[in-house]
Every structure is written in structure tokens, then in C-alpha cells.
Amino acid sequence: MHKALTSVFDHGFLYGDGVYETLRVYKGVVFKFDEHIERLFRSASMIRINISRPPREIKDAVYKTLKANNHKEAYVRINVTRGVGDIGLDPELCPKPTFVVISKPFKALPKSCYEKGVKVAIVKVRRNFKGALDPMIKSLNFLNNIIAYIEAKAQGAYEAIMLNYKGYIAEGTTSNIFFLKNNTLCTPDLGVGVLDGITRNIILDIADELGIKSKEGKFTPEDIYNADEVFVSNTTKEIVPVTMIDDVKIGSRTGKITKMLSKAYKKKVAEHIRQGKVRSGK
Ligand code: PDD
Numbered sequence: 001m002h003k004a005l006t007s008v009f010d011h012g013f014l015y016g017d018g019v020y021e022t023l024r025v026y027k028g029v030v031f032k033f034d035e036h037i038e039r040l041f042r043s044a045s046m047i048r049i050n051i052s053r054p055p056r057e058i059k060d061a062v063y064k065t066l067k068a069n070n071h072k073e074a075y076v077r078i079n080v081t082r083g084v085g086d087i088g089l090d091p092e093l094c095p096k097p098t099f100v101v102i103s104k105p106f107k108a109l110p111k112s113c114y115e116k117g118v119k120v121a122i123v124k125v126r127r128n129f130k131g132a133l134d135p136m137i138k139s140l141n142f143l144n145n146i147i148a149y150i151e152a153k154a155q156g157a158y159e160a161i162m163l164n165y166k167g168y169i170a171e172g173t174t175s176n177i178f179f180l181k182n183n184t185l186c187t188p189d190l191g192v193g194v195l196d197g198i199t200r201n202i203i204l205d206i207a208d209e210l211g212i213k214s215k216e217g218k219f220t221p222e223d224i225y226n227a228d229e230v231f232v233s234n235t236t237k238e239i240v241p242v243t244m245i246d247d248v249k250i251g252s253r254t255g256k257i258t259k260m261l262s263k264a265y266k267k268k269v270a271e272h273i274r275q276g277k278v279r280s281g282k
Helices: 011-015 033-046 055-069 111-116 143-153 198-210 221-225 256-280
Strands: 018-026 074-081 098-105 118-122 159-163 169-172 176-181 184-188 213-217 229-234 238-245
Touching: 011 074, 018 033, 018 256, 033 055, 033 074, 033 198, 055 074, 055 098, 111 238, 118 143, 143 159, 159 238, 169 184, 169 221, 176 198, 176 221, 184 198, 198 213, 198 229, 198 238, 198 256, 229 256, 238 256
Parallel strands: 118 159, 118 238, 184 213
Antiparallel strands: 018 074, 074 098, 159 169, 169 176, 176 184, 176 229, 229 238
8 A cells, every 4th residue: 555656746646637437346356347447538538638548458457456466355446647747737748647556455334324224414515517527527636525525424424415506416425316206216317417327327227127217307405305215326335225314314224125226236246246257267
């Protein structure tokens, strides 16, 4: 952890000028690698960073890192910054992007969070305005999310839920949000200004497969206060049930449909591992 060093003139350090991906490794197999890489390239191109390495090479670098660290259940982070260059905003100061792969052992949330659910807080800090810094860019600049998280933590919440500039529910600091109302699975549409979460997409697919109606749209805090079930999702924590929003109780335990979706998600992971092992001949 203390040996890999980066220059103080790296624009990722100086300006948060870069993009990243967080991936989850199960039993030595990286989950949804292609989807994450596609988003990494998309984020990079949205801030005009040209990643010259082909995806195959990035995959090799990830597996090499995992092997060197002997990590099987792991968290992997791929960082791509503008690169090292003199102080100044001009991208031409940085001729070559910095590319870093980090792996660390996976640390799961306590089981009780999945059984009893967590509390989230709808915070005052608004999600970045799409027209200023599009939340679709998985940017290294996380200040918006950090100040939102600080606000939520002060209220004893596990996650902050941010609204967009118009007051519609957007997303968590590191998660997308879903709720169930009248057996319909609802989540903010991408137009609200959220990250197009990979877990979010998997969940929408699963809902489809299970015959659960889903709706992407514009929702207000009232909608989630009155929901039957609520959960947040991301790559590392998967589906985390929410049973309290601010001071409003949403059921007392993990909801029935949330449980169904979690189970189906785990099945998809197991299938992915099986296929990954077959492909690599392990
Ligand atoms: N965060 N929204 C935000 C702002 C996020 O940072 C993330 C992911 C998500 C969920 O995306 P996905 O399902 O693709 O993980 C939504 C990762 C886990 C992180 O920052 O480490």
C-alpha cells in the first residue's frame, strides 16, 4: 500500500482530473469486466482523455495485480488521470495519462445490514448539475459526494441520497437508488443526472426476467417516503435494503421483492464465476 507512488504533479492529485472504475472480484473472477471497461472509456472520452491501452491489456493488468497480491475476493480500482504535467489547466501540459490498478481484499458490510436494512438521509447538498459536471462521468473528483456523505453521516445514516437541482431524487454518494410502489420497481432515469450504474442495469434486467414491472422516471422525496420497499445498489455492496429514510420507517426488515432481487443477483454472480472459470480453464 505504501510502495506505489504517484507524482505530486499528477493532475489527478492536483485537480481530481481523471476517471475511475470500481470492480468486484469473486473467487478470482472479475465481475462484469467488459461493462466496467466500456464505462471507463466512455467517462474518459467525455473529459477528452484518450486511453491508448486496449481493453485486453487492461484486463491483463488487473489479473496480474490480483495475482501479485494473491487476492481472490477483492475490490479493484482502475484509475486513469490526465497524467503528470506542470501546474495549469491545459490538458496539453500532460502528454501521457497515468494508469493505475489497485486491488485490496474485499471487506463485506455486516450481515445485519442486509437482514435489517440501513438508514439513509436525504441531504441538502444537491447532486452535480448535469450541465456542469455530468454524473455519468465516473470522475475522480468526488467532492460533491463527499460533502453529501459528511452531511448524512452526521445524521447517523449509512448513505446520503442526493436530489438533483430540480428537487428530484437522483442517487447516493456511491450508489443508485430503487424503490417499490404497488409492485412496480422504480428508479430515477438517467436524465435526472445519475451514474448509469452497472448494478442498476443488472437489477433492471433481473426485474424484467422475473416479470416485475419497472419504471425509470422522475421521483420526489414523497415518493420514496411512501414506498413499500427501498434499496440502494452498487458493484461492491450489491443490493442494500433501506428501512429508514430520515425519520421515516420503511418496513421493519428487508422487503420481499428486495430479497427476490438479491437472490437473483447472487445467482447471476455465481453463473458469471462459473463461466469465468471455464474460460480461463481453472
Ligand atoms: N460507486 N452512483 C455513484 C455516484 C457511484 O459512485 C456508484 C458506484 C454508483 C453505482 O454504480 P455501479 O453499480 O456501477 O457500481 C452509482 C463505486 C462502487 C465506487 O465509487 O467505488
